[in-house]
Amino acid sequence: MVILRVMTVSSIAQITPTETISASTHGWRAKCLQRLIRLDIPVPLTVALPITTVRQIAQGQPFDSSIVLAQFGDAPLVSVRPSAENPEWGGPATVLNVGINSRRHAELVQSHGAEAADRLYLRFVQSYAIHVARLDPDMFDGTDLGEALRAYREETDEPFPEDPARQLTDVLRSMARAWEGTTARLLRQAKGAPEGAGLGLLVQKMAQGIGQGLSGTGAIQFVSGTTGEPRITGRYRNQAQGRTALREEKALFLTRDPRGPALEDANPQVFADLLRHGARCRSHLREEMQIEFTVENGALSVLDAVKVQRTARAAVRIAVALVEDGIIPRQEALLRIEPRALSEVLHPQVDPNAVRDPILRGIPASPGAAAGRVALSSLAAQTFVARGEPSILVRRETSPEDVRGMHSAAGVLTERGGVTSHAAVIARGLGVPCVVGAGDMRIDVREGTLTLPSGRVLREGDLITLDGSSGEALVGALPMQAPSLDGEFRTLLDWADAARDIGVRANADTPSDAEIAHKFDAEGIGLCRTEHMFFDEGRLTVMREMIFADTPPDRAAVLARLLPMQRADFVRLFQIMAGRPVCIRLLDPPLHEFLPQTREGLRELAEALDRPLSDIIRRAEALSEFNPMLGMRGVRLGIAWPEIYEMQARAIFEATLDCAALGIEIVPEIMIPLVSARREVELVRTRLDAIASAVRTHRGGAFDYRLGVMVETPRAALRAAELTANAAFLSFGTNDLTQMTYGLSRDDSGRFMGAYIQSQVFPEDPFHVLDTEGVGELLLIGAERGRSTRPDLTLALCGEHGGDPESIAFCRKAGFNYISCSPFRVPMARLAAAHLALRERQTPVGERDWRTGELRRCRPDPAVGQEPVLDSAI
Numbered sequence: 001m002v003i004l005r006v007m008t009v010s011s012i013a014q015i016t017p018t019e020t021i022s023a024s025t026h027g028w029r030a031k032c033l034q035r036l037i038r039l040d041i042p043v044p045l046t047v048a049l050p051i052t053t054v055r056q057i058a059q060g061q062p063f064d065s066s067i068v069l070a071q072f073g074d075a076p077l078v079s080v081r082p083s084a085e086n087p088e089w090g091g092p093a094t095v096l097n098v099g100i101n102s103r104r105h106a107e108l109v110q111s112h113g114a115e116a117a118d119r120l121y122l123r124f125v126q127s128y129a130i131h132v133a134r135l136d137p138d139m140f141d142g143t144d145l146g147e148a149l150r151a152y153r154e155e156t157d158e159p160f161p162e163d164p165a166r167q168l169t170d171v172l173r174s175m176a177r178a179w180e181g182t183t184a185r186l187l188r189q190a191k192g193a194p195e196g197a198g199l200g201l202l203v204q205k206m207a208q209g210i211g212q213g214l215s216g217t218g219a220i221q222f223v224s225g226t227t228g229e230p231r232i233t234g235r236y237r238n239q240a241q242g243r244t245a246l247r248e249e250k251a252l253f254l255t256r257d258p259r260g261p262a263l264e265d266a267n268p269q270v271f272a273d274l275l276r277h278g279a280r281c282r283s284h285l286r287e288e289m290q291i292e293f294t295v296e297n298g299a300l301s302v303l304d305a306v307k308v309q310r311t312a313r314a315a316v317r318i319a320v321a322l323v324e325d326g327i328i329p330r331q332e333a334l335l336r337i338e339p340r341a342l343s344e345v346l347h348p349q350v351d352p353n354a355v356r357d358p359i360l361r362g363i364p365a366s367p368g369a370a371a372g373r374v375a376l377s378s379l380a381a382q383t384f385v386a387r388g389e390p391s392i393l394v395r396r397e398t399s400p401e402d403v404r405g406m407h408s409a410a411g412v413l414t415e416r417g418g419v420t421s422h423a424a425v426i427a428r429g430l431g432v433p434c435v436v437g438a439g440d441m442r443i444d445v446r447e448g449t450l451t452l453p454s455g456r457v458l459r460e461g462d463l464i465t466l467d468g469s470s471g472e473a474l475v476g477a478l479p480m481q482a483p484s485l486d487g488e489f490r491t492l493l494d495w496a497d498a499a500r501d502i503g504v505r506a507n508a509d510t511p512s513d514a515e516i517a518h519k520f521d522a523e524g525i526g527l528c529r530t531e532h533m534f535f536d537e538g539r540l541t542v543m544r545e546m547i548f549a550d551t552p553p554d555r556a557a558v559l560a561r562l563l564p565m566q567r568a569d570f571v572r573l574f575q576i577m578a579g580r581p582v583c584i585r586l587l588d589p590p591l592h593e594f595l596p597q598t599r600e601g602l603r604e605l606a607e608a609l610d611r612p613l614s615d616i617i618r619r620a621e622a623l624s625e626f627n628p629m630l631g632m633r634g635v636r637l638g639i640a641w642p643e644i645y646e647m648q649a650r651a652i653f654e655a656t657l658d659c660a661a662l663g664i665e666i667v668p669e670i671m672i673p674l675v676s677a678r679r680e681v682e683l684v685r686t687r688l689d690a691i692a693s694a695v696r697t698h699r700g701g702a703f704d705y706r707l708g709v710m711v712e713t714p715r716a717a718l719r720a721a722e723l724t725a726n727a728a729f730l731s732f733g734t735n736d737l738t739q740m741t742y743g744l745s746r747d748d749s750g751r752f753m754g755a756y757i758q759s760q761v762f763p764e765d766p767f768h769v770l771d772t773e774g775v776g777e778l779l780l781i782g783a784e785r786g787r788s789t790r791p792d793l794t795l796a797l798c799g800e801h802g803g804d805p806e807s808i809a810f811c812r813k814a815g816f817n818y819i820s821c822s823p824f825r826v827p828m829a830r831l832a833a834a835h836l837a838l839r840e841r842q843t844p845v846g847e848r849d850w851r852t853g854e855l856r857r858c859r860p861d862p863a864v865g866q867e868p869v870l871d872s873a874i
């Protein structure tokens with residue numbers, strides 16, 4: 001037989017300054033209230049039930065609430081508040097006015113009048129009926145007290161409980177059980193709560209916001225939750241409880257306001273006390289708090305204080321202000337900001353108060369939001385922009401031909417593709433919001449229509465809003481919130497730079513990318529994809545001429561026309577980056593990507609090149625491959641058509657000398673794509689060295705350059721030891737490396753990736769989150785073997801994974817020098833890297849290599865001259 005023991009008073013504690021209370025025993029709110037009490041802030045008498053007791057109550061052990069009530073004197077009214085170990089984990093709703101019954105109601109009628117007494121009682125009857133007796137909420141919606149008591153009796157076959165101890169026991173049990181329910185469990189686990197997360201419960205004496213003198217209730221905070229700037233906001237209502245008016249009286253403004261009366265004037269003492277309490281909370285709880293308060297006949301009580309809800313932008317401003325006021329150290333400010341939340345700060349967002357009605361859902365591929373007119377072709381996007389109208393480019397998928405349209409568009413939406421599809425990569429680089437894989441829409445370019453899953457048809461020119469952060473499209477132009485790159489944001493990232501010990505560069509292909517990279521303080525460019533320089537109007541035609549040249553000398557002649565354009569591009573990049581390292585990748589894509597995709601385009605090309613159409617078609621067919629991603633691209637192109645790489649190298653070297661003449665010293669880095677064999681690197685290097693010598697002789701100047709290899713094939717990782725004979729750095733291109741390791745097309749995997757993740761074949765899309773087990777092992781092998789033959793080898797990662805905090809952690813542990821990511825992700829990467837270094841410093845023994853168990857440290861990036869700053873002064 002199970003003997004049930006009634007829990008005793010020893011398991012509960014009145015919160016006093018000296019009582020032993022902690023977040024792990026009584027929950028976060030209990031600890032917070034104790035701190036307020038210690039600060040002499042007037043908190044009503046509060047009794048805390050520890051987490052262990054609440055758990056026993058949930059399991060059905062008898063609990064005698066009269067012991068609790070006895071601590072509140074005669075006929076008390078109390079509230080019950082949840083106190084989870086961590087405030088982020090939520091908890092059941094607070095229940096007010098426990099202890100009210102017909103006798104107490106009659107007394108309240110005498111003291112405060114029938115209207116107020118009825119409303120107080122009704123509030124409790126409704127909460128009890130819905131949350132404790134689990135009756136249908138609809139039955140109690142809009143009822144008066146009499147109707148609510150009758151409905152309760154009819155549904156439960158018993159009168160509403162009169163005994164305050166029974167009421168309290170029931171409320172405690174229902175809250176304890178609500179915490180154990182499946183929904184609550186899932187919700188808090190989504191916020192990182194562990195399996196055994198505990199809940200304490202607080203029983204607090206009710207301070208009534210009703211009386212003869214100034215009485216009411218409100219909440220006040222001292223900073224804006226949207227911007228973080230100092231500003232008093234909140235609410236106050238006379239003769240009210242929570243948000244419920246007990247008598248019909250107007251709400252007051254908190255501070256003096258021309259629109260009406262304010263608490264500041266109605267009771268200057270109460271207002272001054274609130275300011276004082278707020279300031280003490282800030283300096284002692286080391287946080288911006290919102291204070292919930294009640295005034296009863298002029299006497300102020302603080303019922304609760306919670307962290308001010310805030311946007312990421314406000315969080316940055318608040319954290320920096322706390323440091324500047326000497327309240328928290330820099331490390332803590334950095335660790336308080338979640339790196340991923342920064343993307344919210346860096347892009348316009350849909351106003352959180354806007355009404356949302358999504359018409360389409362896809363994969364969120366580039367964050368931020370934009371509104372514009374539906375453009376079903378790149379030309380349409382450019383036409384809209386020429387008219388000064390933003391557009392959203394909507395395509396089945398994008399190809400290099402669409403890049404100009406993408407530059408013009410305010411957002412990109414595609415039917416196909418995943419997070420490393422062409423559209424996604426380019427859009428992230430441009431900082432343009434993008435949603436890919438919205439497979440339920442139908443595009444008819446000829447008809448100029450976009451058919452939605454609902455059957456609704458949008459026409460080219462209709463207004464839509466694209467939310468690249470949520471992966472949704474919405475009809476119409478929703479109101480936006482602008483990005484802010486204010487002083488606090490910069491300050492925080494400067495602190496992050498002082499703390500971190502892995503480099504952060506940007507993937508930047510064009511001067512405008514480089515400007516963003518520079519603005520976001522990237523340490524350099526880690527990947528400049530030169531092909532993007534050839535898609536400009538004037539250059540594409542020359543590029544095509546080069547492709548159609550009949551002999552190598554003809555090809556070299558056309559390339560000579562591209563040379564000054566390329567040189568000017570590089571001069572511009574070097575100038576913008578002002579001496580910071582720039583890593584240029586030689587041409588990578590298969591040549592057919594530069595050719596028109598349509599017959600019409602081919603005809604126009606024939607006209608431009610003054611050749612017969614049949615010629616053009618024949619050459620285009622000759623270039624087409626069954627599997628272009630595994631065909632003549634990357635270094636294979638460089639070896640088969642060496643003139644292209646030679647022209648690019650000459651342009652880089654000449655630009656280096658041009659910049660030196662301008663006082664910008666630079667050691668350019670040149671990177672060879674898609675390498676798989678030692679000889680490939682050897683051949684390219686020999687040619688590049690020859691070009692470098694020729695430029696030195698011809699121009700009469702001195703310069704150096706660094707040659708490196710992109711590790712994008714498994715073989716390159718496995719043979720890294722021999723590649724380093726000719727390579728000073730290895731940069732892991734994890735987009736292609738993931739594609740080749742899995743044998744998974746980065747452009748087509750979107751079709752089944754959803755099903756794969758749903759069936760838990762893959763935990764995540766490996767193009768999105770680095771596969772640390774498989775692809776990661778190749779990274780480690782490549783790094784280890786590369787450094788075995790060249791200890792000063794620079795190691796980097798420049799695939800799309802570079803901006804992801806988990807990938808940064810992986811690279812840092814493996815001793816990489818830097819990661820390179822889209823310019824808009826640079827701030828997030830800087831902060832994430834700082835978190836990693838700070839967390840390691842907080843762990844006395846340091847973080848250990850996950851494979852060998854050895855303590856790992858990053859190496860300085862020789863190009864930047866950055867030393868590890870583990871012991872710097874922050």
Ligand code: PEP
Nearest residue numbers: 733734735736737798799
């Ligand atoms: C890669 O493959 O990871 C890479 C950076 O190159 P791209 O995305 O241009 O193929």
Ligand code: MG
Nearest residue numbers: 712733735736
């Ligand atoms: Mg690649």
